Amino acid sequence: MGILNWRLNGRRRASPHSSRELEALAQEICRLSPRLRLLPRYAQRLAPHLGTALDYVRTLIAGIPAPREASPQAWATDPYVHACFGTPHDVQLIFSRSADLQQFFETSPDATEAFAVLGMDMTEKRTLGVGLEGDVMRTDVLQTIVNFSDHQVRLCGRDKPALCRQIEGRMLDQLALQGLASAAAGGVGRDRRLQEMALLGKRLRFLEGEGEGVGMRAMLGGAAAPDPDEQARLRAQLAEGDANARTASVSKDSVNALESQLLSLQTTFSDAKSYFFIERRHIRLSRMNVVTGEDSMSPSDALEFTTASIPGDPPATRTFLLVRIPRAVMLTRMRLLEEAERYL
Known part of the structure; x- marks a missing residue:
């Protein structure tokens, strides 16, 4: 299964969505950039923006012709x-x-x-x-x-409902990837912040290269086969970076970089129709x-x-x-x- 295995059990709720549902989605999204969990109330801060994106995504899915x-x-x-x-x-x-x-x-x-x-x-x-x-x-x-x-x-x-839940997850994946990519591309600041954004860039290249369970390319295909050696190098670099991040203190620059990521996710989810x-x-x-x-x-x-x-590169x-x-x-x-x- 993919890294974002969106399992939205139970019947769909009418908008506004429950805070529990949206915060659970926010926690899943932050698997793409695990250090976002260091930010206070990250899930609650992301939840209302996710609600806007979820409404948009479900409208798109409702318009897809029947199987x-x-x-x-x-x-x-x-x-x-x-x-x-x-x-x-x-x-x-x-x-x-x-x-x-x-x-x-x-x-x-x-x-x-x-x-x-x-x-x-x-x-x-x-x-x-x-x-x-x-x-x-x-x-x-x-x-x-x-x-x-x-x-x-x-x-x-x-069945169709099960398939649509998976499609919903891939669409939200894609928006999350786009938001994080925007943050990585705009990363500026002192060494610590640059390191944070460089690690995020490597993570995104790895996730998009894997092509399994992440984003719309994983659903629709069309992407070139990832280079196994490059993927192995990225996997090793990510493991080393995550290990270093767990032992290092969270500096002000690191917090600023993570806040930039969260802000980019909020912006992307709030204006989902402009990104996908x-x-x-x-x-x-x-x-x-x-x-x-x-x-x-x-x-x-x-x-x-x-x-x-x-979207993508x-x-x-x-x-x-x-x-x-x-x-x-x-x-x-x-x-x-x-x-x-x-x-x-």
Whole structure:
């Protein structure tokens, strides 16, 4: 599980949120920068700002379209599945290759299906193709073709509410990472404060490099694989820095650096919509993924795709769908090996 394993048990409460819920979230967030716990009343000071972010995040999640069945059979009938995958077999193969999905079914033997987030790169290409211009069929018509690639499934749950709770956690993760990154980038002062911010910068690079359970990149994929040697060096440096921090006295400069981190988190959570958002894009596609107009005579479907703009260095944009995967779709590990051998 990730470092921020957001477990919000019980039914969701109407705003205003309970202080217990928000302070528990604040304590989880401070695992990203553990020395924030040295500040007096850190959780209480962060809680009201978290309430604002939580309302915003839940509004975003409520607007995400309902899960779609992801199966080879759905490829023929569901225009979304057809648009995102080249063949029915691609549907089965991509989901079967997800280690997180495989692990979910292995650890949930009674589950007949899983709910998951499918992250993808969505690109457009202008090209010449066959099309009607008036009543004349031409072979040099300028067309826009939409392509979906780099399919990744990392986040899954037993049902939609469980999946949405995980999505909520990843969105809050992302806001926390952004707030701490802003503090690290703006770190100035004497040696002690610079050391505090340098340690924070290393921690953030480590967390984002791990890519497991932290932020939207961990949910939607798309990040480059972390360098194992670099991650090992960062892990060792963090361990040394944390050990030194536990034995050192808390100087005034250190307190100032931690206060800067807390202030940056407060600012980010209070204005969450300026730091993270998702967009809906309406597009009409033919069965060959060619963009068509409303007045086109070619058979096409009006689709709506959800895209997340992820801040960071570098920033990223990923299109995603909520999907429901029947257990019967999943290939066994032996079948996956046989599929891999076919390409050798």
